Amino acid sequence: MNRAFVPEDRVVHPIEQESFRRLRARLDTSHFPPLTRAVVERVIHSAADLDYAEDLVMDEGTLERAHAALHAGAPVVVDVEMVAAGITRRGTVCRLKDARSGPGLTRSAHAVRLAYEEVGPGALWVIGCAPTALEELLTLDASPALVxxxxxxxxxxxxxxxxxxxxxxxxxxxxxxKGGSAVAAAALNALLYHLAAPASKEKS
Incomplete structure (x- = not known):
């Protein structure tokens, strides 16, 4: 496995290594830039769904800036605990248990409001369950590092x-x-696991 995808202190289980080997045998991801490739592969790995290679939409420059913010300690906000459970090596903010529904407002949307009041601008938001959570985020002046x-x-x-x-x-x-908690968490984990490395090494 490309070392640019795995931090030195992260032990990769042989089953995961074999899973990625089989994934790459079925799908050529070598044309993707480094962070895009990391996200695409980890999302596919989480769902066993090769179609995500064509379904996902992202930009390498955006991922580079988000990666820097994440590793500089930017908060990570999730819409549900299932997303939080899938994110390893980083604490998250989830306010769903504190949220209440009301006229024209779902619990998920209210949880986004509460989370924004807590973390302010510059966070990474990971929404894998509720479309209304994403809709509410778009109404806020959240200035996210990444959604x-x-x-x-x-x-x-x-x-x-x-x-x-x-x-x-x-x-x-x-x-x-399609989507879901597992794939959303996988996309964030891809950025967490990826080591910053010189371009010449990342292409190896």
């Missing part, structure tokens, strides 16, 4: 991700209605 917007569902998921892309915010999203 990983991968909510899943037949109602509102694809639409909320399209709105995220149209917003111009730094983002990782996908075009289809």
């Amino acid at each position: 990983i917007g991968l909510p899943v569902g037949f109602v509102g998921a694809a639409e909320s991700k399209a709105a995220l892309r149209e917003s111009g915010l730094p983002a990782v999203s996908n075009v289809s209605m």
